[in-house]
Amino acid sequence: MTDVSRSDRVDVAELRDGLRGPVHTPGEPGYDAARTVWNGAIDRRPQAVATVSGTADIVAALAFARQHDLRVSVRGGGHNVAGFGTCDDGLVIDLSALKGIRVDPAARTVRAQGGVLWGELDHETQAFGLATTGGLVSSTGIAGFTLGGGIGWLMRAHGVAADNLVSADVVLADGRPVAADEELLWGLRGGGGNFGVVTSLEYRLHPVGPIVYGGVIFYPVERAAELLRFYQEWTRGLPDDLTTMVIFLAAPPEPFVPPAMRGRQVVAVACCHTGTATEAADAFKPLREFAEPVADVVGPLPYTALQTMFDGSAPHGLNAYWKTHHLSDLTADAIDTVVERAAELAALSPFSAIHLHHLEGAVSRTPSVGGAFSHRNSRFVLNILGQWTEGDPDPHLAWVRDTWEAMRAHASGDPYLNFLGDEGSTRARAAYSAEVFARLTALKREYDPENVFRLNQNIPPL
Template sequence: MSIDTARGVLGDATVAELEAGLRGSVVRPGDPEYDQARAVWNATHDRHPALVVRCAGTADVVRAVEFARSQDLLVAVRGGAHSIAGFSTCDDGIVIDLSPMKGAFVDPVARRVVAQAGMTWADLDHETQVFGLAVTGGLVSSTGISGFTLGGGVGWLLRRHGLASDNLTAAEVVTADGRVVRASERENAELFWALRGGGGNFGVVTSLEYRLHPVGPQVLAGLIFYPVEQARQVVTGWRELTERMPDDLTTLLVLTTAPPLPFLPPEVHGTRVVVLAGMYAGDLVDGEEAVGPLRTLGTPIADLMGPMPYTAMQSLLDPLWTAGAYNYFTSAFVEPSDDALDAVLRHHLETPTPSSELHLHQLGGAFARVPAEATAFSQRSSRVLCNVIARSPDPEGFDAHVAWARGAREDIASHGRGAMYVNFTGDAAEDKVRASYPDAVYERLVRVKDAYDPTNLFRLNQNVRPSAAA
């Protein structure tokens, strides 16, 4: 059966020829596994690609890229399929699915790992924690390592070891013309610079090499719940503490609605709360002293901060962020002024669903010590990253929820420079992307785009347009 696409018809023989050149497989509309193969984490994006190519290795990726180019197909690249903006799927085009590619090699002496791009953070942590090593990973362990890293990579080790992208030492990339290149400080250095914060604009990353650090297996981490009546004192007290916290401690404030969990009093279920989440990456004894002030910001409803395996902290939030819900994220780098915090607190009281939230991510530490020009991720001076999330189990009224998130973001962003974190946004908005990079950085990204993808084959991302398409 032939397949209709936006650009024409793919005949059976054409698709069969593609599949014959793969070690992996092709999933077509009508195949029994098609609906499962096309599904992504964010239910907001219900797309029907013409083909899903499940790649078994780099050679399959090369074949898929060449096929997409020859057939003039829209290309979506999928790793963990968490893309909030829906970039890991498309209508009528080809999905290059890297999820079968889950190999990893850990060198515990050199403290390096080479990981294939289909791994999630749960997969990678499983391999590296055997040796007591880790790199900054996602806050939800089902997140794919590749897209997370290419956009920056904010996680619990940010203040101690920087972003995931700060710890990237090399990457293997399939370019738009089907070449396989290695990017590092010594090889294709401009591409390597762009990959660390410039997203998936420049090719399909098939493997990533990271610098690892001694972490765990036990860390001091967890959650402290405070009532909404104490929100202002908790948030302002947290702001003051962040000015003198040790780099081993990374914290996150979550302004949310209390879920019906057994460790929370029943009378709190369904009420708005402030949750202070954090992890101390150093010695457990020193950690007790470091987290002590977090327990005195108010009168806790529940204090769940204590020793736990690093992998447990990495997956602690997973039950709240399962696949299949409708999600919209947007973000802004801000300074935590009184006016900015007032805006955050005000919008917390207006969240449209129980699972809609505002997050305040503490920055600084190792994150801030990376020179702004060293990587494409150049928003190093801000103290806080605010993430505004609209989330619902069903689509009814979701447009209004998105409108709330956008309005909240614009209000909060007015207290910063307008830049967003490209991994935390549900919009493919060129103006937002442009505002997230200083002029010199954006112009440099365009030059790299011109060199590696001049026709914008890889445009399902927070897109940096090449000069020819501008």
């Protein structure tokens, strides 16, 4: 397939006739809603959006795209900062209507279709007291999140989402529906959307909840450097049941935040402990004794509540521009740089933030041969979030870029795929080790030699 912009419009009557699901085209009711994705900064106009009802619709949509030489976007939840779930002039294959979920509590597995969101999957698995590593925002789609690796609250105990993917059904570029064999499944565990349309995913589940111990402890931003120095040592001895992240943010306008602090810049530690109340209290004790917090809302709560805790920070339509680094450690210079760059957040939108995710645990212990997800020896993943609802985007873009540049000297140079914007093939390649990337390239040649699935963090077949 070529990848050229088209000024002529393709007649979609044949596509409509071949699908059970609806097809939206420019000028028709529902088109604007169908073409948009979570990131409001992405404004693209596909020739058609096919909301598929099953595998047969996907096969027909891909055949139509090949016949008319249309580029193809695949959208699951659409919660992707790069906006690959939509495109200009091409065909969007929208999986959002594929919502089937089946939990097998005896086998501790769940099979879910490609349009399922994490909030929907958690709702079903928690009915049995089970869960798998999911996204930190409940409106994130399970498919894209998993294909990019998937770091979340359960990762230190049970690995990233990709580590828990045990089988998948895929429609390949030539239209063949297949059950992923061992090699293709390896590529799906972190290789992104490069190999086909994943119609269903089966996950390994773990006993979790329904009550866990977690939440957020807020500290004055003036204590940020001290907190990070404490944090980089404290995290070395944490039990695998405890996953944490540091956040620089504007304090939310919530009742648990003192009125005088709402909207002001703070530094916070968000956490999830899946063990007993006593184990959680012991693990949190050094953090609570570190300094007097602005607010402490860590305690027992439903796992599903923890999974929705950050939904308000990422509403649909928010404009977003992110950049990311893996960090092998938090050196003194890295801490000083983060604190210095975070000081500029006060001049930006209250949605802008810095996130520092602690990895290790099962993430580092899981053999890399089990999937394409790479850089397991990093201690931390840094995400720099420029996010705004209105106004000039330039200050946010500049701050993200400048912060990323300032942190390059302290980072490994490798991005985390799910936090990576549309930065080209060089940055996508850096998300993998050389050995893994070579294996992914061979897999791409086998399953998608014409690079039909290229609107993603692309792995070229050559």
